Amino acid sequence: MRKFAVSLTAFAACLFAGTAMAADPIRVGIVGTMSGPYALFGQNFKRGIDAWVAQNGNKVGDIPVEFIYRDEEAPNPAKSRALAQELIVKEKVQYLAGFYFTPNALAVAPLLGESKTPLIVMNAATSAIVEKSPYIVRTSFTMWQNTKPAALVAKERGAKKVAIAVSDYGPGLDAEAAFKGTFEAAGGTVVEAIRMPLATTDFSPIMQRIKDSGADTVFTFLPSGPPTLGFVKAFIDNGLKASGVKLMSTGDVVTEPDLPNIGDAGIGILSTYHYAVSHDSPENKAFIDQFVKDGGKFDEIAMTSVAAYDGARLIYKMIEATKGQRDPDAAIAAVKSMSWVSPRGPVSIDPETRHIRQNVYLRELVKVDGKLLNKEIQTFEAQPDWALSKK
Amino acid sequence: MATRAGPSGIASGLLSPELLGFLVVWALGTVGYVLFPDDLAFLTRIVSIAFLVLSLDLVTGYCGVATLGHAALFGIAAYAAGNAARAGWADPLVLLAIGALVGAVSGLATGALIARFRGLPQLVLTIAVGQLVAALCNKLGWLTGGSDGLSDYTVGPLFGRIAFDMYGRVAFLMSVAILAVVFALLLRIVRSPFGLLTRAIKDDTVKARMIGASIYPRLVAMYGLSGAVAGIGGALGAITAGVVGLDGVSFERSASALVMLVLGGAGNLWGALAGTLVFHVFEHLVSTANPFHWMSLVGAMLILVVVFAPRGLSFGAIVLWSKLRARSP
Numbered sequence: 263m264r265k266f267a268v269s270l271t272a273f274a275a276c277l278f279a280g281t282a283m284a285a286d287p288i289r290v291g292i293v294g295t296m297s298g299p300y301a302l303f304g305q306n307f308k309r310g311i312d313a314w315v316a317q318n319g320n321k322v323g324d325i326p327v328e329f330i331y332r333d334e335e336a337p338n339p340a341k342s343r344a345l346a347q348e349l350i351v352k353e354k355v356q357y358l359a360g361f362y363f364t365p366n367a368l369a370v371a372p373l374l375g376e377s378k379t380p381l382i383v384m385n386a387a388t389s390a391i392v393e394k395s396p397y398i399v400r401t402s403f404t405m406w407q408n409t410k411p412a413a414l415v416a417k418e419r420g421a422k423k424v425a426i427a428v429s430d431y432g433p434g435l436d437a438e439a440a441f442k443g444t445f446e447a448a449g450g451t452v453v454e455a456i457r458m459p460l461a462t463t464d465f466s467p468i469m470q471r472i473k474d475s476g477a478d479t480v481f482t483f484l485p486s487g488p489p490t491l492g493f494v495k496a497f498i499d500n501g502l503k504a505s506g507v508k509l510m511s512t513g514d515v516v517t518e519p520d521l522p523n524i525g526d527a528g529i530g531i532l533s534t535y536h537y538a539v540s541h542d543s544p545e546n547k548a549f550i551d552q553f554v555k556d557g558g559k560f561d562e563i564a565m566t567s568v569a570a571y572d573g574a575r576l577i578y579k580m581i582e583a584t585k586g587q588r589d590p591d592a593a594i595a596a597v598k599s600m601s602w603v604s605p606r607g608p609v610s611i612d613p614e615t616r617h618i619r620q621n622v623y624l625r626e627l628v629k630v631d632g633k634l635l636n637k638e639i640q641t642f643e644a645q646p647d648w649a650l651s652k653k
Numbered sequence: 654m655a656t657r658a659g660p661s662g663i664a665s666g667l668l669s670p671e672l673l674g675f676l677v678v679w680a681l682g683t684v685g686y687v688l689f690p691d692d693l694a695f696l697t698r699i700v701s702i703a704f705l706v707l708s709l710d711l712v713t714g715y716c717g718v719a720t721l722g723h724a725a726l727f728g729i730a731a732y733a734a735g736n737a738a739r740a741g742w743a744d745p746l747v748l749l750a751i752g753a754l755v756g757a758v759s760g761l762a763t764g765a766l767i768a769r770f771r772g773l774p775q776l777v778l779t780i781a782v783g784q785l786v787a788a789l790c791n792k793l794g795w796l797t798g799g800s801d802g803l804s805d806y807t808v809g810p811l812f813g814r815i816a817f818d819m820y821g822r823v824a825f826l827m828s829v830a831i832l833a834v835v836f837a838l839l840l841r842i843v844r845s846p847f848g849l850l851t852r853a854i855k856d857d858t859v860k861a862r863m864i865g866a867s868i869y870p871r872l873v874a875m876y877g878l879s880g881a882v883a884g885i886g887g888a889l890g891a892i893t894a895g896v897v898g899l900d901g902v903s904f905e906r907s908a909s910a911l912v913m914l915v916l917g918g919a920g921n922l923w924g925a926l927a928g929t930l931v932f933h934v935f936e937h938l939v940s941t942a943n944p945f946h947w948m949s950l951v952g953a954m955l956i957l958v959v960v961f962a963p964r965g966l967s968f969g970a971i972v973l974w975s976k977l978r979a980r981s982p
Contacts, residue, residue: 296944296945297940297944297945297946297947297948298948301945305945331944332940332941332944333940333944333945333947336900336905337800337802337898337899337900338898338900339802339804339894339896339897339898339900340698340701340890340893340894340896340898340900340901341698341900343694343894343895343896344694344695344697344698344894347693347694347695347819347820347821348691348692348694348695350819351691351694351819351820351821352691352692364800364801364802365798365800365801365802365804365896365898365899368801368802368804368896369802369804369894369895369896369898371804372804372895373819376819377819388801390801394804430791430792431791431799431800432799432800432801433800435794435799459788460791
């Protein structure tokens with residue numbers, strides 16, 4: 263009898279939930295850099311999500327999904343935390359996603375447990391973020407993930423003495439540690455490790471130090487934007503390129519929106535990254551066609567749009583698995599070890615770290631039909647975040 | 654006018670300015686708590702910044718020290734509170750005291766240097782101090798978490814019993830209570846002989862010296878007081894946000910605090926409060942309505958205020974009030 267009562271109640275609850283679901287959409291809060299110097303990347307979040315919604319509809323089953331956007335603007339953890347709190351408490355969002363900057367994502371992590379809200383990080387690339395809460399999944403990349411293959415390539419291509427020059431902040435230090443560790447373990451020598459202040463605009467003194475160090479290869483990481491251009495220009499103007507020194511970087515230095523500014527001088531730069539706009543696959547073509555069809559400019563496609571596109575896929579999967587109920591454990595369980603073919607190539611969510619496993623490509627900057635692009639010439643398959651996973 | 658600016662002048666017959674300040678802050682807090690129960694995290698952030706703007710008003714508005722590096726005091730105290738919490742000092746009131754103390758010490762130290770100069774050299778020096786602190790905070794990753802921010806600390810419950818909730822109720826009420834007390838104290842201090850003397854120094858340094866005032870110690874003392882106030886704000890931010898980032902010591906933070914002060918009216922504590930509130934509420938409304946192009950609207954508002962109320966909103970309101978009173982006797 264008691265069992266019957268329980269099942270009757272459950273049935274009634276389902277009915278009630280069913281009617282409630284039809285009326286109320288599931289809300290998803292997206293926090294990204296929508297204005298200011300990093301606006302391109304935040305707006306790419308929106309474009310990526312829009313592309314997913316255009317292809318898959320704005321409903322999961324018969325549950326409507328609604329995305330709400332907020333501007334994180336700059337690294338400002340207190341502001342991001344307040345925004346996330348507002349989204350959870352006032353807008354009643356069931357999922358949070360986005361976050362361009364690491365400190366902003368870290369600030370939000372403590373809210374997730376109490377509010378039972380899963381967070382899909384669509385950019386912030388410091389390894390430790392996913393360890394801050396069991397409700398965090400990441401669809402972007404980490405510095406370790408992209409940098410380790412760069413060190414292997416350098417070794418493979420005969421580099422003996424490498425100079426490292428990175429921006430002096432978290433991701434830069436990660437890149438330095440990853441490259442140095444991998445390269446030295448493979449038997450190479452790092453002759454110079456330079457940390458450049460983020461605001462550096464004149465790179466000539468740094469080029470001089472690299473010259474003096476006698477390095478045959480330079481590895482660099484700078485956040486994408488004006489400084490990367492200055493670095494590449496200084497590398498060429500100071501005669502390092504002419505004297506045969508090789509330049510390697512992560513793809514952040516040669517993101518597609520920056521290529522027209524770098525110009526022909528950049529041809530030949532090697533970089534390792536998880537996504538190239540020129541990636542040749544039907545999935546990527548469909549994604550880019552949708553992106554452009556919705557009014558996005560081809561030259562403004564950034565990696566954040568793909569991370570958001572894949573993030574939206576995860577959110578749809580979570581909603582499907584939980585039937586629209588707030589159940590973060592079931593939602594996270596549903597996407598752990600999920601694998602699919604993303605516009606960037608085959609990917610999966612690592613069940614241990616909840617970070618995305620993906621191919622990292624070695625690319626060479628080339629000019630095809632008058633257009634600069636990163637041509638993929640070598641693939642490192644299914645790379646984890648090397649800071650969190652050992653294999 | 655100088656001492657009885659703002660609403661304190663209007664109601665001076667009934668209440669002392671200090672009591673009025675205390676009650677107005679509580680009234681505003683209650684209105685916020687009752688009408689916007691879903692926005693308490695945002696309102697708490699305003700209170701934290703209000704301390705910084707009040708602190709800036711003490712040195713800029715009352716002493717005439719031009720500074721674009723004031724966030725350094727705010728940020729150092731925030732890092733101090735965060736590190737104290739990391740070391741196991743979990744009580745929020747203890748953390749606030751630590752913030753105030755560290756802020757005061759930093760204020761005295763930087764003030765001792767900055768107060769030696771006047772005018773442009775002074776301004777440049779404040780920027781240099783601010784940049785130096787920002788660079789150090791980025792460099793000393795083991796102490797500050799670098800660009801990732803300091804977040805691996807937990808703050809215990811208030812009075813050992815009341816835990817901070819996700820809706821931000823406890824954090825907000827605590828912040829408002831502290832702001833009310835500090836605001837009332839500051840209103841008292843700026844009316845004291847010490848406060849009046851700093852005003853004289855600002856208006857005319859030579860005359861102030863002729864009446865026998867020793868200028869340098871007064872300025873340094875005010876800087877120390879200002880540091881304590883900024884420190885409380887920084888510690889409050891660390892406690893309520895659960896994370897301390899480099900933005901707390903950034904040039905942008907210093908500059909935006911100055912913008913809020915000018916918006917509300919420098920040289921008037923009520924103006925500092927009003928500027929912070931108006932700036933944040935306006936920014937919040939437009940950035941929620943349009944997260945992509947809100948900055949241009951904020952810029953437009955600032956231009957309008959500077960054109961039509963060049964001495965800030967609070968002085969503009971006083972002028973308007975006295976004009977209205979003159980018209981209807």
